[in-house]
Amino acid sequence: MSGRVEGKVALITGAARGQGRSHAVRLAEEGADIIAVDLLEDIDTAPYSMATKEDLAETVRLVEAQGRRIVARQADVRVLSQLQSAIDAGVQELGKLDVVVAQAGILTMGSNTPQAFFDVVQVNMVGVVNTTAAAAPHLGPGASIILTGSTAALLKGSVDITGAGGLGYAHSKRHVARLGHDLASIYADQRIRVNVVHPTNVDTRMMDNEFMYHAFRPDLENPTREEMIPSLETKSPMGVPWLSVEEISAAVLYFASDESRWVTGQQLKLDGGQLLSTLDAGVPS
Template sequence: MGQLDGKVAFVTGAARGQGRNHAIRFAREGAAVIALDVCGPVSDYNAYEAATSSDFEETVRLVEAEGGKILAEKADVRDSAAVQAVVDEGVTQFGRLDIVVANAGICNWNRFWEMPDEQWETLIDINLTGTWKTLKAAVPAMIEAGNGGSIIVVSSVAGIKPLPGQSNYAASKFGLVGLTQAAAKELGEYKIRVNSIHPYGVKTPMGTDPGSLKMLEKHPHYLSSFGTILTDSPLAETDDITDAVMWLAGDGSRTVTGSQLAIDMGNTKV
């Protein structure tokens, strides 16, 4: 028996990295999973490889290896109709929706005045507007079911403390804090909790983005903004982030909403 038996979780950006790990752990705890990923490149300014269809197939295999049920569909979070279709198909197949993890996002680097319009606009459209479209698609089904639920918005340390070289990313992640707090207030009457998490670097393709190293090589004085209080490991494991997601998804956090949970090794405090 898992702590989430009978529940259904919707995870965006599930082809690999944090999203995949969340999906696996949900399955391990008894939840069915609705998984979404674009499975392809979305910005020429990203310095890391995009997730692929093969990555997504591996997520399906790993979830099923846990004995879990999964609906995995390719979609772009910028496409409202596509996201809605995935949610509707998942609710039809699994009968309900209890948990949403708005995880899909990208990261790239540049000084703000040297940033082309497309670099800024694409990232904002995916990270911020895409999360709004995700919640917009999912929430009506949660309200209609009348079971309450939990929404976890994946922000970043950059949503608490802007880091140099990523003004677009920081703007998107600060925007998610505002969306989270507004959504928490609007959904409280339905017993739906909404919180954001704020990881520092994580051992994923995006978390080990070579673009950050290039930025710091060009502007080494920026390095002071990237320090941590806990220095044993510069990057978190995906399980470190999933532990926080699982807590927010479960009943142990039933009194927590509208909050920002920093999983940052103290970066936001230095």
């Protein structure tokens, strides 16, 4: 039986762990070969560590266990030349490129310095521009680009969050939302689609770290993951603390597949209803 993305080749940045790894494995399960890119180094202003070589090796193992091919490279999305070589190597080996998932991102929340602002904007905003620019020459009719936003892009007042790092995060994600719309307009006549996925909190290292435990439970001296969860639940009217990586991969798979071949320019909120009270319905009243 053929899979939902059988025979496609998908580039995923930030693929060593978390959502990026989950997308790689889910797309491979449905028949895609993968080009996986990750930084594999820490960024000083981020209050948690980035993925390691071992993490990327585990992504490779999981994709190959699905019987699919994977080209995995260390590259920094902030550096266009590194991305270009990684993508070119992947296309050389796997033959083409059909799907781009710009997933790599950081959160420098809590760091109130200009550097914290620059770092998050460089990765989350410039990195996404670099990813689409480096991939574009390889894409043709039927290709699908999927950008990763955040509810922080759409939340009213999200620019207020915790210092320069939080401000940069909100700015970078707002840019990604706008970029998705503009690229969808530019590429429509080439039949290349661009959609943006906006997750609320997701159960990955970006949320599951000591800094976040303290941010969500300032009332406790040494808060734990379990003690953070009730506070996360209050952000969703449905009472969901965070989504699983598999739930985000389900949306990415839909946008990657031909099931959505006439769907472009979407800003898909995966938010447990978080934005219901702050956004207009987007439909005539």
